Amino acid sequence: MFSSRPQTWTTTTRTAGEPAPPVPSTAAPEAVRLSLYRRMVEMRGFEKRASELFLQGLVKGTSHLGLGQEAVAAAFGEAMRPDDYTFATYRGHNHTLARGVPMMPVMAELMGRESGLMAGKGGSMHLTSVQHGMMGSYAIIGAHLTIANGAAWSAKVRGTDQVTVCFFGDGATNIGAFHEALNLAAVWKLPVVFVCENNLWMEYTPIGSVTAVRQPAADRASAYNLPPALVDGNDADAMYAIATSSIAGARAGNGPSLIEALTYRHGGHSRADPAQYRSDAEVREWLERDPLSRYRLRLVAEGVSSEELVRIEAEAQSKIDEATAQAQASAEPPASLVEKDVFADGGATWRR
Amino acid sequence: MFSSRPQTWTTTTRTAGEPAPPVPSTAAPEAVRLSLYRRMVEMRGFEKRASELFLQGLVKGTSHLGLGQEAVAAAFGEAMRPDDYTFATYRGHNHTLARGVPMMPVMAELMGRESGLMAGKGGSMHLTSVQHGMMGSYAIIGAHLTIANGAAWSAKVRGTDQVTVCFFGDGATNIGAFHEALNLAAVWKLPVVFVCENNLWMEYTPIGSVTAVRQPAADRASAYNLPPALVDGNDADAMYAIATSSIAGARAGNGPSLIEALTYRHGGHSRADPAQYRSDAEVREWLERDPLSRYRLRLVAEGVSSEELVRIEAEAQSKIDEATAQAQASAEPPASLVEKDVFADGGATWRR
Amino acid sequence: MAEMTYRDAVAVAIAKEMERDPTVVFLGEDVGAAGGVFKASVGLLEKFGPERIVDTPIAEEAILGAAMGAAMTGLRPIAEIMFSDFLAVCWDLVANEIAKARYMTNGQVSLPLVIRTSNGAGVRFGAQHSQSVENWAMMIPGIKVVAPSMPRDVVGLLAAAVRDPDPVLFFEHKSLYATKGDVEEGEIIDELGRAALVRQGRDVTIVALAAMVPRALAAADVLATEGIDATVIDLRSLVPLDVTTIASSVVATGHLVTVEENPRLCGWGAEVASIVAEECLFDLDGPIVRVTTPHVPLPAAEALEDVAIPSPARVVEGVRRALG
């Protein structure tokens, strides 16, 4: 219905259909901004490595990279409290790393090793680390929005002030579970932040061609009595600002929010996809908006020393190298795992 | 979230959140208005009879009456072309009669007789008469909105200009299928009219307590790039006006519309429900807005002779009496029907 | 010892568990103020308040999603899906999410939750409100499946289900809600996966579940008049499945008849039959007979529904066939 060409926008949250309000100046302290940068560098490096390992036949099955979308996960990772909950999709490497999950088990999981985050049982699409508040990556579109509500409801009932953040794609906004989840969250005033990463494409179909409104999430907010929020998902500062404010709102008991972050995946949908369906111009335009190089330029322009950034980059590389080496060195999971942990008694026994 | 007290409104379609525009004067010819009246009288009488038969133990299982909601079905029945399609819910007696389906087989279906519309196989909740364009009554909330899309899509592909009208309750607006159906209809510009009969209650729960917006359908229209339309569902003239215009729009290729008709069921949700959860004041207020007596008063005030109306009423009564007698006289369905028509070969054979 | 209805036993069991454990919460459509459409949760809202007894929109995916997310973060939710037919609307949550979470996460996630639903025919509600879908549940690895046949078992099995660390699909039979039975005083907690020998006989083993148990017993009475002495086993749960009790009875009688309300193909009786045909083949003295609802959607009319669902007469006939 609408073309998939990116609109021009400014670093801002905008009420859909209204002119953009002035940009609130980002006031995050330098330590935060360096941390955002470090997170993005690590994510980028990690996924590039994953992609190389795939080409070497060491990552099997499928994996969905978030290359180009790092600012969203990085900002929320920075803004969340350690006991907050994350729910993500199959495109969830970044969101997992963002919660402080070490690289090694994530890499090992992609490689199907016993030292993997789930010993190889889940795979790339189901990264979960409960101890880090990473409550799962979900591979069937829609469901996890309703599950995120449950975690938020639980926090409310238990009287903790934990906040749940739930990430999903633009394509997920057209499935029924999106609607059910948003309505319930609003009615129950749940402490949950829904973050739509609008990267303009479903798998190979432009979101505009199958969506009745221009902004798949922001233009639906009013249907749940929520204010629309459209933000530049490739601007780490803007993302951090909205992450902080939406989490604070949820923590304060103001109920849910729905954020649409405009971003772009640099590569294909999954490892099998060369992404030929996108125009060169579109890709070029978005590479120019790359959140990582853009942020680096901004930091340098604002006086951060190049040495500091180079140091961060080097540290990230060695972390990645180390994680890769360890993961690669680890064993394949033993066959006994196939019938492990179907039930809480640790086994798969369905009879007596 | 909102109380279930009825708002005051005028006979109008209103853009949610905007002040009500002036009422377009209804210009339906008298023949149409008498037909509307006749339809409502027949529906009312039919359902009262059904309710008596239930108390006599002649209607088994369950049935959901539309007593008090007749204006909606009557108006669309009047406005539709014989080859248009209707999709309704378990509360679908009125919508079935509205398409010209004779009373006898409908009554017989409620009574589980062989002469029933589906020989007793469907029952009250599944009234269907394909030859009358009554494409089914559906008892699981939500699904039929997506099915209605299919009929509308088919009409479009086949190049007929048939229009599909799909009725559902306020409670249905919170289920996922509603969202999927509305989005697809809008994207594909389907010739379908979605009619939400907002009777303020789900089964026993007020819709306002579980819905994030005040008007469950109208306040969601913008999420599908549709104009909101809120109408007095107890005013047959207002309903006829909006039925005519929405059907004309669909027929002209303008795509779908979503109408929220405000109405009320006089009785309980289903035959088992004494409806004690509603306040006397609420019920009284709505009985005063009864679409039938209100329309009668209006017609008389506008010069229709009482004799004419009495004649219509008497004719309806004898139709109902005749249908009842015939239905009651007919046989129970033979056991052979149990294994009939699972498959197109007429049988239930799953093996060879 | 108190006599109570199957319906009241539900509310009693939920109340007991909620009193015992403050993390138990209960959600569903019309479950609070209205006390449930089958009146199986009457009084709970008054007792436990709207924080713990929660009315939802008509949004079954949202209901089960909320239950799942709550279960993984410290609560023990009981979610009601009003009619078991509606499990189809939220089957993704059941089959793909709730059932698989523990396994996919290598044991990181526990889901102590119960999904209660009304199953089965007998009230002439037609094809979309009368299905027996216990076999839908049984085929999904990762959930337990329970279906009581009497008020006492409602209490004991529901308590066990709520306390179980795994997700349990709890099928109440809508034609049993009005039936009465004795329930002993005090705490009753059953073990999931233990079948009950409700009649002990020498000649044939009849295995039944939920509303089919009284019908199997009625059939056994008829058979007794013909000199056929039947064992009747009430399975009570499909997962875990009490193979031990079934197999030892078949070894003793040499004959097996299953009585299933689910439609024929891939019903739970097929699984039971296949186990016996593998593990006790040489103990069998005659064919394994399955009495099931025919493989059809259900008709609404009383006259037809009564023909579709296995009757005592059809069970009797099935036993005769099994005995050859």
Add this chain to the structure above:
Amino acid sequence: MAEMTYRDAVAVAIAKEMERDPTVVFLGEDVGAAGGVFKASVGLLEKFGPERIVDTPIAEEAILGAAMGAAMTGLRPIAEIMFSDFLAVCWDLVANEIAKARYMTNGQVSLPLVIRTSNGAGVRFGAQHSQSVENWAMMIPGIKVVAPSMPRDVVGLLAAAVRDPDPVLFFEHKSLYATKGDVEEGEIIDELGRAALVRQGRDVTIVALAAMVPRALAAADVLATEGIDATVIDLRSLVPLDVTTIASSVVATGHLVTVEENPRLCGWGAEVASIVAEECLFDLDGPIVRVTTPHVPLPAAEALEDVAIPSPARVVEGVRRALG
């Protein structure tokens, strides 16, 4: 005679039917411009245009609802559900609406539609993208269930499915898409419900489906080296089920082994076993053995998935157990 892949056979079959019958339309996610995520519909958009080859939003209920409404009003839709796991998201449409419409309306409504989906494991996609759910479909009265094992059958069975007046759930196996086979020239239209005897032997009957067929054949080769001569039956469709072919083979061999990719409980093999245990019990010379995926969600890692899915070695072992 042309060699083609299973994947290409899908597009070939669809194209043939669309050329023949202008009421055939095709809808799904990424099926048009992208040619399908498994590239099984490449070229169709170019051939038939966007009116008949329709890309949809991610909204499986909307997809199947559109197919159903269109089928009842004069079209013959083919709807793609990308992975069979996602049938759970739209199970209400399959089980409660599409399967029941003809019956509930006493035959007024016909639903000539096909739901195509990619089923099964082998590509290490994990628990939510690798399930074999052919038993989910088999248990629902009112739908036919087809699952080809080779390119030729894809063509013949898909043509039959599209022409069939009843709704057909058509399971393509994702691990077979890249496999090749001979397909004869000209029109191929199979009859639904005819199994194929893909290997004729004297000692045991092995019944398999889809990706389990080549594995059963591989097992038969191994068994042959041990002097065990196996019949292998490719069921090709579960509904209708070719009981005649199965039963007459079991009568001849005296032994039955089923090889199922679906998880154990209430798998299609249970149904087959229960039929044989009722109708051919005295023809059996040994236990009926079911080789299935264990009753677990599927693991993602290559090393684990390979253990979970029935291997030729496990089939061999199952046959040995059956022969005692």
